[in-house]
Amino acid sequence: MRTAVTTLNGSNSLDLYWEPESPTSQYYIYMYFAELEELRANQSREFNISLNGRVWYGQLVPDYLYTTTIYSVSPEIAENFKVSIYKTENSTLPPIINAIEIYMVKQLLQPQTDQEDVDAMINIKSTYGVKRNWQGDPCAPKAYLWDGVNCSYVGYDPPRIISLDLSSSGLTGEISPYIANLKLIQILDLSNNNLTGPVPDFLMQLPVLRILNLMGNNLTGSVPMGLIERSKNGSLSLSVGENPNLCLTVTCGKTKKKNLVVPVVTSVAAFILLTALAFLWRLKWKNQVGKVAKVAPQSNDREVTLETMNRHFTYSMILSITNNFERVLGKGGFGTVYHGYLDDTTQVAVKMLTPSSIQGYKKFHTEAELLTRVHHQNLTSLVGYCDEADNMGLIYEYMSNGNLEGHLSDKNQTVMDWEVRLRIAVDTAQVEDGTHVSTVVLGTPGYLDPEYYVSNELNEKSDVFSFGVVLLEMITSRPALEKNIDKPDIIQWVNFMLATKGDARTVVDPRLHRDYDINSVWKALEVALDCVSPTSIERPNMNDVVMNLKQCLATEMARVKEGNEIERFNRFGSFES
Numbered sequence: 001m002r003t004a005v006t007t008l009n010g011s012n013s014l015d016l017y018w019e020p021e022s023p024t025s026q027y028y029i030y031m032y033f034a035e036l037e038e039l040r041a042n043q044s045r046e047f048n049i050s051l052n053g054r055v056w057y058g059q060l061v062p063d064y065l066y067t068t069t070i071y072s073v074s075p076e077i078a079e080n081f082k083v084s085i086y087k088t089e090n091s092t093l094p095p096i097i098n099a100i101e102i103y104m105v106k107q108l109l110q111p112q113t114d115q116e117d118v119d120a121m122i123n124i125k126s127t128y129g130v131k132r133n134w135q136g137d138p139c140a141p142k143a144y145l146w147d148g149v150n151c152s153y154v155g156y157d158p159p160r161i162i163s164l165d166l167s168s169s170g171l172t173g174e175i176s177p178y179i180a181n182l183k184l185i186q187i188l189d190l191s192n193n194n195l196t197g198p199v200p201d202f203l204m205q206l207p208v209l210r211i212l213n214l215m216g217n218n219l220t221g222s223v224p225m226g227l228i229e230r231s232k233n234g235s236l237s238l239s240v241g242e243n244p245n246l247c248l249t250v251t252c253g254k255t256k257k258k259n260l261v262v263p264v265v266t267s268v269a270a271f272i273l274l275t276a277l278a279f280l281w282r283l284k285w286k287n288q289v290g291k292v293a294k295v296a297p298q299s300n301d302r303e304v305t306l307e308t309m310n311r312h313f314t315y316s317m318i319l320s321i322t323n324n325f326e327r328v329l330g331k332g333g334f335g336t337v338y339h340g341y342l343d344d345t346t347q348v349a350v351k352m353l354t355p356s357s358i359q360g361y362k363k364f365h366t367e368a369e370l371l372t373r374v375h376h377q378n379l380t381s382l383v384g385y386c387d388e389a390d391n392m393g394l395i396y397e398y399m400s401n402g403n404l405e406g407h408l409s410d411k412n413q414t415v416m417d418w419e420v421r422l423r424i425a426v427d428t429a430q431v432e433d434g435t436h437v438s439t440v441v442l443g444t445p446g447y448l449d450p451e452y453y454v455s456n457e458l459n460e461k462s463d464v465f466s467f468g469v470v471l472l473e474m475i476t477s478r479p480a481l482e483k484n485i486d487k488p489d490i491i492q493w494v495n496f497m498l499a500t501k502g503d504a505r506t507v508v509d510p511r512l513h514r515d516y517d518i519n520s521v522w523k524a525l526e527v528a529l530d531c532v533s534p535t536s537i538e539r540p541n542m543n544d545v546v547m548n549l550k551q552c553l554a555t556e557m558a559r560v561k562e563g564n565e566i567e568r569f570n571r572f573g574s575f576e577s
Contacts, residue, residue: 468531
């Protein structure tokens with residue numbers, strides 16, 4: 001308002017023209033006037049305003065350094081618009097105008113956001129002093145959602161807020177109780193702020209909350225048991241790490257002396273139990289081996305024992321089971337896999353170690369050792385083994401529906417969608433009894449922890465590495481190792497593509513045709529690449545892997561659900577006259 005325009009010739013009018021977008025377009029006009037000169041006694045400025053030839057406002061005298069606003073009280077409609085400002089007969093000075101605003105009326109076809117959600121968001125904004133573009137309606141228009149907010153749209157029902165991301169927003173104080181009023185929120189991310197105080201109980205009362213991320217704050221006390229239980233049963237992905245004074249158990253407030261008693265007693269009890277079980281199992285093992293066959297003595301390089309195996313088979317048994325190795329199922333990491341039948345017609349897969357394989361026995365033992373630790377509904381189980389002279393083999397349950405590699409192969413006409421792949425990844429990562437082993441792959445080239453070649457030892461982080469390779473296979477549908485040894489392995493290829501292209505879509509299975517949430521894909525790639533870090537100390541633990549993959553799955557499920565709702569709305573929610 002410190003400037004104004006006027007005419008060069010005092011007798012001329014100030015004119016403004018514009019053409020509407022369509023003949024039915026409606027406009028609101030706001031004009032601002034303020035006198036910027038101190039007029040002498042013999043000077044005067046007075047003018048009229050006309051719109052398309054009709055007087056719109058008459059005999060306006062602007063005040064010195066004070067704004068007068070002239071505006072339309074109802075929308076204006078015309079084929080063309082012309083605003084003219086011209087001086088009256090009594091005026092000695094030409095007309096002026098300091099500013100003009102023209103607003104076109106937009107017809108919003110979607111309803112306003114549910115009022116309870118709006119009130120909650122306004123209170124959250126006030127509580128934390130959120131400095132974002134939070135103006136107007138949080139969910140409408142859909143193209144101008146509030147930053148960090150996602151909403152559901154079903155027909156003509158008021159939109160509801162289903163996701164709130166306030167991560168890394170500089171939030172301080174306790175978790176706002178107004179969040180409890182977002183009754184349909186599914187995803188709440190308050191990570192990487194400076195929030196203090198306890199994790200409030202009202203979070204347990206949010207009925208459809210699927211993802212809760214509170215990592216990287218200064219929260220204290222215990223996590224409510226309701227949230228822990230929902231996390232355990234898989235209905236909630238809960239992230240509370242990097243809160244130094246926050247506990248996941250109800251025993252947080254007890255003294256160190258009491259805390260010490262539990263592990264000591266548990267350790268003693270566990271030792272006694274394991275000793276008893278080992279004694280009984282040893283007796284059973286001797287009886288079982290005596291009934292089956294006499295095993296040939298092992299050479300000195302076989303320092304490890306396979307006493308942990310489920311059942312011993314002689315080589316002659318293997319010949320009978322496979323009908324002299326009649327049907328080949330495929331080539332494994334260090335041998336050939338054959339199809340066979342047990343006496344009870346149970347189908348099995350028999351993997352025989354190639355006699356010429358260097359380090360073969362170590363790999364054979366590694367695979368056997370690992371498989372005895374696996375008990376999971378979606379992982380193949382070990383039936384038994386053969387360890388007779390140079391004939392070494394593993395007998396697995398036969399997977400009649402094929403294995404993961406077969407389902408991911410480009411030869412398979414049925415393409416697994418992204419949600420199915422994530423479900424398999426989450427389910428595989430959640431091996432029962434807290435034992436996280438990435439099944440057969442651990443003993444196979446391309447999946448084996450690189451630190452194993454130095455230490456000859458495997459641990460939980462070795463499991464993580466192997467699982468990371470499998471996860472990359474699920475994302476890319478590429479094999480861990482190419483048949484051509486000159487080509488990079490899957491880890492090298494993914495790292496190269498992301499470093500040179502910078503786009504996750506360049507490594508995702510192209511048969512998915514970009515039908516996925518790109519944020520979910522990026523997160524899954526980050527998890528996989530963290531898992532395959534060269535050094536074990538840089539790899540996450542399997543609990544973190546499971547939690548992050550659940551977030552990936554939740555994000556993709558939200559996308560699919562929203563797509564279904566949009567499709568349903570397009571089918572049934574719109575009517576034409």
